[in-house]
Amino acid sequence: MIGPRLRAIIVKELLAVLRDPRARLILVAPPLIQFFLFSFASTMEVNNIRVGVLDLDGGRWSREVVERLAGSPSVREIVPLRSDTELRQAIDRQKVIVALRFDPGFSANVSARRAAVIGAVYDGRRSNAAQIVSGYVERIVGETGATALARAPPALPGAVVNHWFNPNLNHIWFVMPALIAVIGAVSALAVVAQSVARERELGTFDQLMVSPLRTHEILLGKMVPPVLVGLLNATLFLVLTPLVFAVPLTGSVPLFYLALLFYLLSLTGIGMLISTISATQQQAFLGMFAIIVPMIILSGYAGPIDNMPGWLQVVTWFNPPAWFLVVSEGTFLKAMPADQVLANTWPIVLIAIATTAAASALFRSRME
Amino acid sequence: MNEGISAAMRGRRFASMLAKEARQIVRDPSTFLIAFLLPVILLFLMGYGVNLDAAHTRIGLSLQDDSAAARSLAGAYQRSRYFDVRATGSLAELEHRLVGGDIRAIVVIPQDFGRQVARGGGTIQIVTDGALPNTASFAAAYAEGERATWAASQARDSGRALRPPIQVSARFWFNPELASRNFLVPGAIAVVMTMIGSLLTALVVAREWERGTMEALMATPIGMGEFLLSKVIPYFLLGLVSMTLCALLAVTVFAVPFRGSVFALFAISSVYLVPALGQGLLISAALKNQFVASQVALLTAFLPTMLLSGFVFEISSMPRVIQALTYIVPARYLIPQLQTVFIAGDDWRLFLPNMGVLLAFGVVLFALCVHATKRRIA
Numbered sequence: 207m208i209g210p211r212l213r214a215i216i217v218k219e220l221l222a223v224l225r226d227p228r229a230r231l232i233l234v235a236p237p238l239i240q241f242f243l244f245s246f247a248s249t250m251e252v253n254n255i256r257v258g259v260l261d262l263d264g265g266r267w268s269r270e271v272v273e274r275l276a277g278s279p280s281v282r283e284i285v286p287l288r289s290d291t292e293l294r295q296a297i298d299r300q301k302v303i304v305a306l307r308f309d310p311g312f313s314a315n316v317s318a319r320r321a322a323v324i325g326a327v328y329d330g331r332r333s334n335a336a337q338i339v340s341g342y343v344e345r346i347v348g349e350t351g352a353t354a355l356a357r358a359p360p361a362l363p364g365a366v367v368n369h370w371f372n373p374n375l376n377h378i379w380f381v382m383p384a385l386i387a388v389i390g391a392v393s394a395l396a397v398v399a400q401s402v403a404r405e406r407e408l409g410t411f412d413q414l415m416v417s418p419l420r421t422h423e424i425l426l427g428k429m430v431p432p433v434l435v436g437l438l439n440a441t442l443f444l445v446l447t448p449l450v451f452a453v454p455l456t457g458s459v460p461l462f463y464l465a466l467l468f469y470l471l472s473l474t475g476i477g478m479l480i481s482t483i484s485a486t487q488q489q490a491f492l493g494m495f496a497i498i499v500p501m502i503i504l505s506g507y508a509g510p511i512d513n514m515p516g517w518l519q520v521v522t523w524f525n526p527p528a529w530f531l532v533v534s535e536g537t538f539l540k541a542m543p544a545d546q547v548l549a550n551t552w553p554i555v556l557i558a559i560a561t562t563a564a565a566s567a568l569f570r571s572r573m574e
Numbered sequence: 575m576n577e578g579i580s581a582a583m584r585g586r587r588f589a590s591m592l593a594k595e596a597r598q599i600v601r602d603p604s605t606f607l608i609a610f611l612l613p614v615i616l617l618f619l620m621g622y623g624v625n626l627d628a629a630h631t632r633i634g635l636s637l638q639d640d641s642a643a644a645r646s647l648a649g650a651y652q653r654s655r656y657f658d659v660r661a662t663g664s665l666a667e668l669e670h671r672l673v674g675g676d677i678r679a680i681v682v683i684p685q686d687f688g689r690q691v692a693r694g695g696g697t698i699q700i701v702t703d704g705a706l707p708n709t710a711s712f713a714a715a716y717a718e719g720e721r722a723t724w725a726a727s728q729a730r731d732s733g734r735a736l737r738p739p740i741q742v743s744a745r746f747w748f749n750p751e752l753a754s755r756n757f758l759v760p761g762a763i764a765v766v767m768t769m770i771g772s773l774l775t776a777l778v779v780a781r782e783w784e785r786g787t788m789e790a791l792m793a794t795p796i797g798m799g800e801f802l803l804s805k806v807i808p809y810f811l812l813g814l815v816s817m818t819l820c821a822l823l824a825v826t827v828f829a830v831p832f833r834g835s836v837f838a839l840f841a842i843s844s845v846y847l848v849p850a851l852g853q854g855l856l857i858s859a860a861l862k863n864q865f866v867a868s869q870v871a872l873l874t875a876f877l878p879t880m881l882l883s884g885f886v887f888e889i890s891s892m893p894r895v896i897q898a899l900t901y902i903v904p905a906r907y908l909i910p911q912l913q914t915v916f917i918a919g920d921d922w923r924l925f926l927p928n929m930g931v932l933l934a935f936g937v938v939l940f941a942l943c944v945h946a947t948k949r950r951i952a
Contacts, residue, residue, distance in 0.1 A: 325745070365717070366697055
């Protein structure tokens with residue numbers, strides 16, 4: 207099926223990628239480093255909180271609240287503050303993320319069932335973390351308040367919450383499947399974007415053109431290595447993620463590979479486009495970088511697509527990682543049925559066809 | 575007299591070196607792309623695209639009870655500004671849509687809900703899509719909050735009002751509206767300066783090594799210091815121009831407050847560019863290959879700035895080993911300064927220690943650079 211010429215060009219392209227030992231290392235080492243770095247660093251939970259306390263009351267209930275806070279696993283340290291000036295400084299210098307202020311007479315108010323209010327100041331510069339911490343504080347204060355009531359409050363209607371697919375809302379269960387999409391994109395694009403531009407810069411492109419190779423053979427030869435590198439890295443992640451981080455793999459692996467293959471082809475098409483337009487390797491690399499940053503931000507990994515304005519959600523329809531992320535999360539966590547995997551794969555197929563066709567048209571016109 | 579001539583000559587030589595580098599920057603369209611176009615795109619995406627705040631979550635509502643209470647609660651969800659009730663119907667159908675990602679949560683108001691409420695109880699069920707943990711926890715919290723508000727208003731109507739014994743009056747300093755863009759956009763500026771300082775510099779200089787023009791330059795009588803400076807100054811200026819563009823956009827388009835002084839912003843940025851440029855030069859001098867240099871710059875400069883600087887992820891929440899690693903990431907010392915100068919105002923007692931650390935990084939990196947370059951020549 208594969209002619210000798212095609213086989214030769216594929217071997218040549220693989221050699222071009224794998225010849226330099228440092229380049230070989232760079233294909234596998236960074237994805238592995240990212241695998242561990244991303245997984246541990248990208249936590250949305252807020253732990254090791256430092257809470258400042260200005261206790262002008264010193265009574266039973268203020269100490270009760272502080273003790274409960276200190277006992278919370280998320281709180282690392284209670285920083286005692288002596289004055290409002292110290293409180294302001296602690297927040298300004300980011301020594302604490304929240305400072306609580308108990309007025310004199312706070313405990314007396316609680317005991318007498320008068321309105322007892324704790325002043326809480328959060329560092330709004332870190333608004334996301336501050337919001338999460340304020341949730342913790344409200345909950346602990348609420349619990350303390352409940353014990354302050356002599357009798358239990360009358361039963362109000364409640365709610366039972368079930369988090370499906372990820373019962374403990376383990377952030378890493380979301381991060382690792384998403385990372386396959388991200389790393390796959392980065393490693394495949396890095397390889398393909400350099401290929402044509404590099405030959406042009408080194409002058410070997412002219413040699414390719416005078417060889418008996420057909421245009422589509424050159425193009426195919428250039429597309430094989432990035433797809434293989436992407437498949438290799440994705441497989442590495444597919445094996446390591448359940449082993450190291452105990453993320454469940456519930457869906458169909460063959461369907462996952464089908465989507466992955468088209469995903470890598472769509473990326474290779476984009477990479478070929480950049481590479482063909484670029485005159486130098488520098489342009490190719492910067493062009494790749496300029497495209498990959500928006501691709502990742504608009505994939506749903508950095509922030510949910512649901513929260514984007516409508517016009518930007520439309521832009522994400524043309525973004526392969528946005529589709530593949532759904533397949534990857536679905537395959538790992540949701541045991542996604544075939545119809546839904548395919549529903550998220552055909553847009554990738556369309557993008558792959560469009561970008562490959564555009565790249566080969568441009569490539570042909572550049573060759574003549 | 576001799577010294578006077580040589581000083582003048584050196585000045586001219588240095589000026590022509592600078593002119594050469596500047597021309598190289600201006601001529602290459604990819605520099606324009608990375609210094610002006612990408613920062614603008616990044617800022618827009620950070621400003622519009624990354625919204626970590628709770629928003630309009632699509633939910634499904636399974637109403638299995640026909641009582642007045644159940645319908646009143648369902649109405650509360652339909653009117654809520656936090657939810658967009660996309661689907662109603664049988665639970666099985668909604669579950670399928672949850673798997674497909676069509677909706678992010680299901681609220682189940684069970685059979686018998688009305689009778690339970692009449693007896694002083696009434697429990698609803700909230701099912702979320704845990705595959706997106708951030709959205710799931712927001713959705714659960716707001717769905718529960720919606721129910722609690724509804725229950726409280728029901729209780730008030732029936733005269734059973736209940737006030738919690740201790741209340742918290744929360745104030746969020748510097749950013750009372752809690753807009754995540756207010757800290758993401760200054761963070762994006764840090765990313766942009768890292769791109770220009772480390773990524774672009776590493777590539778450009780590696781290219782000179784790769785093509786052998788570096789050796790040609792080295793064969794001229796210019797000194798090492800002059801040589802490094804002529805490489806650094808144009809990118810330093812480019813970094814500041816790009817930062818200015820970002821800051822103007824942040825304030826005018828995204829309405830991010832700017833409470834500090836322009837002088838402080840430039841001082842902070844200039845100091846940060848010293849280690850950033852040092853890192854870029856060091857990578858290129860040590861590796862000499864564009865492909866490898868670009869990947870190493872990506873891995874050691876760009877990714878740490880995104881992940882380990884406290885820009886998106888809280889450093890204090892990371893495992894201890896990773897926390898220790900953040901101390902060698904220059905951007906870690908930049909992010910608090912940028913956030914402060916934008917959102918809080920000038921605070922030199924926060925700026926100066928951070929600037930000191932950044933300058934120390936810069937000195938070490940440039941010393942290593944000189945060392946690596948010398949070894950190359952030898």
